[in-house]
Amino acid sequence: MMHTNIKLLDTILDGWRQALGADYDAYRNHCYRVLNVTLQLAPSSPDALQKIAVAVAFHDLAIWAKQTFDYIEPSADVAQAWLLENDHPDWSDEVLAMIRQHHKITTCPAHSSALVEAFRQADWCDVSLGLLRFKLNGEFLGQLKQQFPNAGFHRRLLQLSGRQFVRHPLNPLPMMRW
Numbered sequence: 001m002m003h004t005n006i007k008l009l010d011t012i013l014d015g016w017r018q019a020l021g022a023d024y025d026a027y028r029n030h031c032y033r034v035l036n037v038t039l040q041l042a043p044s045s046p047d048a049l050q051k052i053a054v055a056v057a058f059h060d061l062a063i064w065a066k067q068t069f070d071y072i073e074p075s076a077d078v079a080q081a082w083l084l085e086n087d088h089p090d091w092s093d094e095v096l097a098m099i100r101q102h103h104k105i106t107t108c109p110a111h112s113s114a115l116v117e118a119f120r121q122a123d124w125c126d127v128s129l130g131l132l133r134f135k136l137n138g139e140f141l142g143q144l145k146q147q148f149p150n151a152g153f154h155r156r157l158l159q160l161s162g163r164q165f166v167r168h169p170l171n172p173l174p175m176m177r178w
Contacts, residue, residue: 002036002140004147008050009035012057012082019065026153027064031056033148034122040136042118051091054079055098055119069164070174075099104177129154 013020013028020027035056042048062074076099083092098119101108108117121134130141165172 002144002147003039003049004032006032006035006049006053009053009057012054016057016061016065019061021064023064023152023156026151026156027060029148029151030060030126030153033126033144034059034119036144037122037125037136037141038115038118040140041121041134042115045115047091048115051095051115052098052119054082054088054091055095055102058082058095059099059102059119059123063160069160070171072100072103072175072177101177103175127154127157 009031010028013024013031017024035052038052038056039049042052058075058079060071060075061078062068062071065078066074068074076096079095079099080092083089083095088095094113094115097108097112097116101112101116101120102123104120108120121132124132125134125136125141130138130145133141161172164174168174
């Protein structure tokens with residue numbers, strides 16, 4: 001089942017529409033692709049969809065909201081504030097781990113929840129344009145891309161990466177984790 005309309009995700013993103021500017025649709029579509037892939041990879045749990053919606057809304061948001069390419073901790077900070085303001089402090093550990101680990105190159109530590117590792121894999125699947133599939137069905141990924149087109153998301157990432165490299169050639173990808 002493909003999720004195409006998650007009220008919580010859309011409400012959070014709408015609150016950041018101005019900060020996202022012309023990249024709103026591209027980021028929203030990226031979020032929906034990552035959310036759907038995460039749900040394919042993760043074992044189900046009662047709050048999984050809602051936790052993923054919060055994590056995915058905020059995971060890269062500081063690129064736009066805080067104007068930084070070193071965005072992992074600033075994105076986690078904004079998510080933490082949202083969780084506290086919306087009476088979900090009990091979700092903090094897992095949601096913040098999803099954000100902090102989503103650019104981890106290697107598998108998450110064994111003590112991490114399955115949701116954190118699934119989120120990491122889902123983001124890598126999307127950022128790699130499906131080259132990293134993690135055993136997902138190619139037909140599902142194709143349908144997902146059709147429902148939520150790229151809308152310039154990867155082009156924007158390349159522009160931002162190039163700008164970061166010019167400004168900080170010794171630290172071109174500060175968001176990456178081992």
